[in-house]
Every structure is written in C-alpha cells, then in structure tokens.
Amino acid sequence: MSDKNREGKRTARERIAVERERQKARERRRRTLIVGASVVCVLALAAVIGVIAANTGEDKPDTSGPVAAPTGASGQDSLVIPVGQDTARSTLTVWEDFRCPACKNFEDTYRSTIHELTEAGKLRVEYRLATLIDKNMGGSGSLRAANAAACAQDAGKFTAYHDVLFANQPVETDDAFADNSKLIELARKVDGLVTPAFEKCLNDGTHNSWVAKSNEAFEAGGFGGTPTILLNGKNVYADQQNPLTPDRLKQMVEEAAKA
Known part of the structure; x- marks a missing residue:
C-alpha cells in the first residue's frame, strides 16, 4: 500500500x-x-x-357560628335568594359560584333575558350559592363573595351586586374575592350599597355559616357542577340533545305564562 x-x-x-x-x-x-x-x-x-x-x-372565614339567613331568603332552611314575583308561572333555579368561569359565561349569555322575564312577571329566579371553586382551587373567594352577596340582599340590592361580581370576576386561579376590600370596591358600583351596615355584615362574615349550609345542600343534591340551571325543576342546561339558548328559555317561559 x-x-x-x-x-x-x-x-x-x-x-x-x-x-x-x-x-x-x-x-x-x-x-x-x-x-x-x-x-x-x-x-x-x-x-x-x-x-x-x-x-x-390564609385565614379561613369562620363558618361555625349560627346560621343567619339574609333578609327575604326562602325555601327549605331559607337557602334561596328569590328574585321576581311569586305569581310567576315559571321558576328558574340557579346554582352558582362567584368564582366559577362557566357561571360567568351563563350570566353573560342569559342575563338580559332573565332580567326581561323577571321584570315582566313571567319568571321567578331562585339563586342558590355554592363554594365549589374554593374546594377545588383553594382559597375563600367563593365563600366571601357569597357572604357579600347575602349582605347585599339584606340591603335590597342583591341582583345589582350579583351582576357586578360576575362582570368583574377574576380568573379562576386568582382568589381576588377573598379580599373584603375588593368586594367593597365592587360594591361601590351599586348605588347606595356601601353603608356601615353593609361593611359590617361583610367584614363580620355575618352569613358565612349560611353560605356553608347552602353549599352542603348543593353537594347533597348530587349536581355535576356549577352552574346548574333548573326550569320548573327540570335540568335544562345540561340537556346536550336540546341545548338551552336565551331564545329557547324565553319561549318556554312565555308558553308557561300563557298556559
């Protein structure tokens, strides 16, 4: 080579x-x-x-005290916050959590229709509050916001404050509603809501035990999650074969009103 x-x-x-x-x-x-x-x-x-x-x-709200239902609460154990006339032919039961993104989506989609029907005397809404996100994500924003909403009910301003809370809902992982000062800040968007009585009710957690009892009723009901929407006792929001829409809800309520 x-x-x-x-x-x-x-x-x-x-x-x-x-x-x-x-x-x-x-x-x-x-x-x-x-x-x-x-x-x-x-x-x-x-x-x-x-x-x-x-x-x-963080410091958890005390729910061990006596159950103090908000003014005007009705139903079994006074766990329902009613909106609308008792003479309405249809009742919409709404299980919600103020931290729940799907609940915000429901509210954003159906709010104007529900207001229209309740104001016309055709629909009575029974709001029932849960704290599912506190349990799943940690924190206390669901409970504190629900207590604040119950305090707003005492002041006769539940609906307006309920709508403000959902319109200003933080992202699911942000427990902003656990801060009472944030809840008071949002309450200022409702004319006349922020008073010494409202602030005391909120800061004292006057309705915390009531909220906890409401959540127990939600869990006992075996519902799959929030929101759970029942029209005259029938779960209309979970029907995938015949999905609920604002127009369909309005049609069903108006047909019941004519019956």
Missing part, C-alpha cells in the same frame, strides 16, 4: 472520529437542555402549587 493510500485512510478515520465526537457533544447538549427544561417545568409547577397553598393557608 502506498504512503498516499495510507494517508488517505488515516485522514478518513480521523474525520470519522471527529464526527463521532461532534455527535456525542450534540447529544450531551441535548440531554442538558432536556434536563434544564424539566427543571423549569418543575419550578413552574412548584410556583403554581405555592400560590394555591398560599391561598389555602
């Missing part, structure tokens, strides 16, 4: 060796990036868990 051929083979082997080293280096860098990304994901998850833990670890 000539010196030229031997030199060519040696050069080829060297090129192959160099390429192998390059591949090994790329593989090491790839593994480093994967490990680094995994660490970032774990740290991000830890941050989320930390936020939830912080919410869960």
